[in-house]
Amino acid sequence: MSGRHRDGQPTWRERLRRWFRPPRTLKTTRIGRTYLVVTIGVGLAALNTGNNLLYLVLGFLLSIIVLSGVLSERVIRDLRVRRILPDGAFAREPFALRYEVTRKEGRAFAVRINEGGGVLDGWAWIPTIAAGEPVVARADVVAPRRGPLKLTEVQVSTFFPFGLFEKTRSFELEDRMVVWPRRGFSCEPPDADHGQHTGDHGNQRHRDGSGDVQGLRELADLEDARRVHWVKSATAGKLLKVEREREDRRQFTLKVKTREPGDALDLECEETAAITHRLLADGNDVGLEADGRKIRPGAGPGHEKRILSALAMLGYGEKKE
Amino acid sequence: MRLDARRSLRVRMRDFAAMSAFAAVALSGALPIAVPAIFALAFIASLLGFRPFAKQPVLSVVALLIMAVALFGLALRGQLDLVIAAVSFAALVTGQRMLSEPSPATDQQVLLAALLLMAGAAALSADIWYALCLLSFGVFACLSLGLAVVEGPIERDEELPVSPVLRQVSLGVAIALAGGIAFFILFPRLSWNVASRRAGPSLLGGTTGMTDRVRLGGGGDIKTSARVVLRVAIEPPPRNDRLERYWVGRRFDSFDGREWRGTGQPRPPRPRVLIGETRGATLQRIELLPAYESRTLVGLAQPVYFGPANALNNGGSTAAQLEQVGDEEVRIVEDANAYTYVVHSRDDYPLLEEDAVKLAALTVLPPSIDPRVAQLAQRIAGNETEPEDIANKLETWLRSNLSYTLELPGEVDDPLSDFLFNRKSGHCEHFATALAVMLRTRGVPARVVGGFFGGEKIGERYVVRAGDAHAWVEAYSPIRGWMTFDATPDDGRGSQPPAMMARLVDVYERLQEFWRARVVEYSIIDQWNFVRELVKPPANARSAGSKGDDDPDALPLTKTPTQAFVYAGIAGLLVWILWSRLTRARKKVHPAADFLTALEKKLIAAHLPYRLDEDIERLPARLAKERHRLAEPVLRASRRYLEARFGNRPLSGAESRKLLDAVTPPPPAQ
Numbered sequence: 003m004s005g006r007h008r009d010g011q012p013t014w015r016e017r018l019r020r021w022f023r024p025p026r027t028l029k030t031t032r033i034g035r036t037y038l039v040v041t042i043g044v045g046l047a048a049l050n051t052g053n054n055l056l057y058l059v060l061g062f063l064l065s066i067i068v069l070s071g072v073l074s075e076r077v078i079r080d081l082r083v084r085r086i087l088p089d090g091a092f093a094r095e096p097f098a099l100r101y102e103v104t105r106k107e108g109r110a111f112a113v114r115i116n117e118g119g120g121v122l123d124g125w126a127w128i129p130t131i132a133a134g135e136p137v138v139a140r141a142d143v144v145a146p147r148r149g150p151l152k153l154t155e156v157q158v159s160t161f162f163p164f165g166l167f168e169k170t171r172s173f174e175l176e177d178r179m180v181v182w183p184r185r186g187f188s189c190e191p192p193d194a195d196h197g198q199h200t201g202d203h204g205n206q207r208h209r210d211g212s213g214d215v216q217g218l219r220e221l222a223d224l225e226d227a228r229r230v231h232w233v234k235s236a237t238a239g240k241l242l243k244v245e246r247e248r249e250d251r252r253q254f255t256l257k258v259k260t261r262e263p264g265d266a267l268d269l270e271c272e273e274t275a276a277i278t279h280r281l282l283a284d285g286n287d288v289g290l291e292a293d294g295r296k297i298r299p300g301a302g303p304g305h306e307k308r309i310l311s312a313l314a315m316l317g318y319g320e321k322k323e
Numbered sequence: 324m325r326l327d328a329r330r331s332l333r334v335r336m337r338d339f340a341a342m343s344a345f346a347a348v349a350l351s352g353a354l355p356i357a358v359p360a361i362f363a364l365a366f367i368a369s370l371l372g373f374r375p376f377a378k379q380p381v382l383s384v385v386a387l388l389i390m391a392v393a394l395f396g397l398a399l400r401g402q403l404d405l406v407i408a409a410v411s412f413a414a415l416v417t418g419q420r421m422l423s424e425p426s427p428a429t430d431q432q433v434l435l436a437a438l439l440l441m442a443g444a445a446a447l448s449a450d451i452w453y454a455l456c457l458l459s460f461g462v463f464a465c466l467s468l469g470l471a472v473v474e475g476p477i478e479r480d481e482e483l484p485v486s487p488v489l490r491q492v493s494l495g496v497a498i499a500l501a502g503g504i505a506f507f508i509l510f511p512r513l514s515w516n517v518a519s520r521r522a523g524p525s526l527l528g529g530t531t532g533m534t535d536r537v538r539l540g541g542g543g544d545i546k547t548s549a550r551v552v553l554r555v556a557i558e559p560p561p562r563n564d565r566l567e568r569y570w571v572g573r574r575f576d577s578f579d580g581r582e583w584r585g586t587g588q589p590r591p592p593r594p595r596v597l598i599g600e601t602r603g604a605t606l607q608r609i610e611l612l613p614a615y616e617s618r619t620l621v622g623l624a625q626p627v628y629f630g631p632a633n634a635l636n637n638g639g640s641t642a643a644q645l646e647q648v649g650d651e652e653v654r655i656v657e658d659a660n661a662y663t664y665v666v667h668s669r670d671d672y673p674l675l676e677e678d679a680v681k682l683a684a685l686t687v688l689p690p691s692i693d694p695r696v697a698q699l700a701q702r703i704a705g706n707e708t709e710p711e712d713i714a715n716k717l718e719t720w721l722r723s724n725l726s727y728t729l730e731l732p733g734e735v736d737d738p739l740s741d742f743l744f745n746r747k748s749g750h751c752e753h754f755a756t757a758l759a760v761m762l763r764t765r766g767v768p769a770r771v772v773g774g775f776f777g778g779e780k781i782g783e784r785y786v787v788r789a790g791d792a793h794a795w796v797e798a799y800s801p802i803r804g805w806m807t808f809d810a811t812p813d814d815g816r817g818s819q820p821p822a823m824m825a826r827l828v829d830v831y832e833r834l835q836e837f838w839r840a841r842v843v844e845y846s847i848i849d850q851w852n853f854v855r856e857l858v859k860p861p862a863n864a865r866s867a868g869s870k871g872d873d874d875p876d877a878l879p880l881t882k883t884p885t886q887a888f889v890y891a892g893i894a895g896l897l898v899w900i901l902w903s904r905l906t907r908a909r910k911k912v913h914p915a916a917d918f919l920t921a922l923e924k925k926l927i928a929a930h931l932p933y934r935l936d937e938d939i940e941r942l943p944a945r946l947a948k949e950r951h952r953l954a955e956p957v958l959r960a961s962r963r964y965l966e967a968r969f970g971n972r973p974l975s976g977a978e979s980r981k982l983l984d985a986v987t988p989p990p991p992a993q
Contacts, residue, residue, distance in 0.1 A: 040435065051446070054843055054845050055445035055453060056446070057512070061507040062503035064502075073491070109487050127477070164465060
């Protein structure tokens with residue numbers, strides 16, 4: 003259930019849920035739990051013995067608890083958070099998610115930021131935020147699986163002042179991002195669409211062929227010496243290699259056969275992503291056919307992102323989220 | 324501040340917090356001597372950065388377990404108090420953690436163990452030093468915790484400003500302490516038992532204000548002591564803050580030429596001792612403090628009844644038995660740190676029929692007495708035969724012809740002759756001895772009384788100091804009975820501490836008294852009185868004609884407690900509103916904000932308000948898109964505002980006016 007009508011307005015259930023949700027959540031830390039146990043122990047001892055010095059200690063301990071609530075509220079009350087999404091992210095691989103945090107007045111301390119709803123594992127830590135000075139913090143987060151990812155809220159927590167409690171405030175901050183399938187492994191690449199490869203195929207620096215001459219450059223180690231321009235090399239006194247436009251570049255169209263969403267489809271997407279990356283790194287053109295849609299073979303980082311995005315969305319149909 | 328410096332600061336604060344907590348325990352004087360020694364070593368090693376347990380965690384834990392077994396073994400065998408064993412173990416755990424690898428988690432463990440020490444110290448000590456230690460512990464522990472929290476889960480070696488953290492945490496600690504006091508006052512006391520352990524003689528040490536003999540010779544060091552040895556609540560309360568009265572402790576009837584002793588035999592212990600008629604007597608509730616260090620009961624002259632007494636020890640308060648020793652003294656049988664008891668006193672002596680044998684014993688002189696003493700007495704008394712007149716003459720002569728001094732170095736064979744004929748100066752014991760012996764030479768039964776002279780009101784009670792210790796003489800007349808005579812000059816009766824010391828001790832005693840009365844002995848009755856005072860209507864709330872609470876014609880109160888709470892709530896609300904206004908007025912407003920406000924007013928005047936989700940950054944873009952004629956000046960003004968607000972380029976008044984004037988729309992065409 004999305005929690006919203008088609009016109010973007012929240013449903014009554016969503017509104018009810020929001021209305022009942024407490025503005026802050028409070029959790030005790032490990033030391034906080036021990037502290038509470040000691041406080042209860044001192045309280046019981048004071049009540050049992052009537053020892054006023056124990057009452058004094060108890061008063062101080064209780065006062066510290068109240069103070070923790072007040073000071074932590076001061077920290078998270080006046081904050082503004084902006085999420086800065088990365089260009090891309092792979093499932094089950096850490097990626098950087100950045101948050102820009104500002105406050106108008108006062109200082110904030112010991113702030114932890116993470117995504118609400120448990121959609122991403124990981125958090126960002128900001129030791130201190132001064133008023134009027136935006137702070138950008140990086141969180142190394144991990145998305146559990148590929149596909150569209152809806153980010154609805156950012157949780158800002160603080161352990162200030164004594165680390166006994168973790169007070170959390172949620173900011174409603176909606177964003178969408180696509181998590182690409184993990185490039186975990188790849189098997190042998192499929193056959194090329196046509197022709198055989200020639201030249202130093204497989205070399206990452208391969209950029210020659212029989213097209214128009216693009217330029218000359220010094221021959222690198224382990225490169226094919228057949229493309230050396232001997233005349234120019236003799237003039238320059240070093241081995242120069244001819245660089246041409248694509249001619250040796252082969253074309254691959256990868257096909258994803260599985261249609262039903264599930265582990266099999268996820269596995270095939272991961273494999274396809276891995277092969278895509280490998281083929282593109284080898285200097286080939288790669289296309290994709292999946293779910294009745296086709297991406298024409300191409301090369302370059304932008305093209306790889308298009309293929310990865312298409313793979314990420316496989317199985318999610320028309321539903322874009 | 325870099326990570327190393329921050330860590331060092333945090334660890335030092337942690338160590339000082341632990342030391343403060345341990346000091347609270349150690350000052351109670353209850354710990355085995357090995358524990359303070361071990362803890363002191365751990366503290367010094369930690370301060371020097373030497374942490375042997377960082378690489379030997381298992382070994383240190385094993386050593387700790389062995390110590391735990393030893394401590395609790397002693398406790399089980401009854402050789403060590405269980406609370407003391409527990410506190411000792413907490414101290415050892417704190418030391419072990421201090422010498423381990425420092426980290427925020429280790430620091431928290433040290434502070435928690437130190438907190439247990441503070442709780443343990445509350446059970447062991449009732450001294451004012453505890454307050455100081457608690458304050459110190461609270462401050463250092465909170466600062467250390469605050470620094471640890473800002474470090475975060477992973478310590479990073481990056482520059483971090485520490486002073487804002489310390490500033491805010493310090494403010495928080497101050498508020499927490501104030502809150503702690505409020506909690507202490509208002510937290511409902513569900514137990515009537517005030518089970519604080521008694522303090523020992525404290526850092527200032529004990530005194531021997533009352534001994535079982537008076538030996539002539541040596542200086543009168545005790546007269547310079549300002550330590551309070553007993554506290555008294557007197558009913559009916561005297562009018563004067565300084566009492567200047569005798570407090571009888573012990574009578575001495577046998578003199579051997581050098582020292583006075585008692586010869587009475589103890590009677591069977593009883594809970595109460597009745598000596599004489601109590602009608603019209605002054606009641607005194609006396610607390611003999613640990614500094615007194617004696618079991619002899621004291622009362623205003625002349626005590627006629629000693630009531631129920633309690634011995635106060637680390638185990639709490641227990642009823643004590645009283646033992647009367649002849650006519651010399653009444654003492655408590657049980658040995659304890661301190662005692663409380665009730666005594667009734669009358670101004671006159673109880674009518675005792677003294678038998679002739681007893682009176683004859685009070686005229687006995689030692690064989691070694693210098694014959695010049697009797698000759699001197701004869702010369703002073705002349706032909707007087709009435710004991711009272713003889714005593715008056717001798718008393719007057721001694722006061723006027725001999726001087727008071729505490730400087731009596733060296734030992735002499737016959738201190739009385741030395742006092743009367745050579746040195747001609749001495750302290751109260753010399754004067755009392757001289758008077759008693761001279762009276763005996765004249766056949767008047769006389770004895771020396773040891774006790775105190777003075778009494779000073781501090782707080783609600785009177786205190787008597789060790790320096791108030793005094794000796795005087797009681798003489799018997801067949802007509803008048805027992806009478807009191809004091810040959811010591813007036814300037815030698817009360818305590819004579821050095822001025823500065825007296826002032827310091829006085830401040831300390833006043834603080835101690837305040838601490839004891841307001842904190843240690845704070846009870847549900849005090850709490851009830853406090854709340855009653857809070858809701859008590861002002862005096863003018865009653866009718867002018869009413870005479871008091873008990874007046875049946877008094878009009879009912881004009882306000883009920885409920886109304887008082889409502890009024891208090893309203894008053895609190897008003898204070899809060901006022902405070903909010905004041906703090907809001909003090910908030911710093913960025914100078915550029917005024918410019919933005921003026922610009923927005925201009926925009927509204929030009930019929931260019933913001934649209935939904937639009938702000939000063941987006942408005943110029945829309946105006947440019949619409950090719951509005953004010954697009955350019957609005958763009959200039961908005962850019963300049965953003966530069967002034969966020970780019971650290973201040974905006975001058977003239978420039979502001981120029982920019983705002985440019986935004987003003989031209990007047991409509993006629």
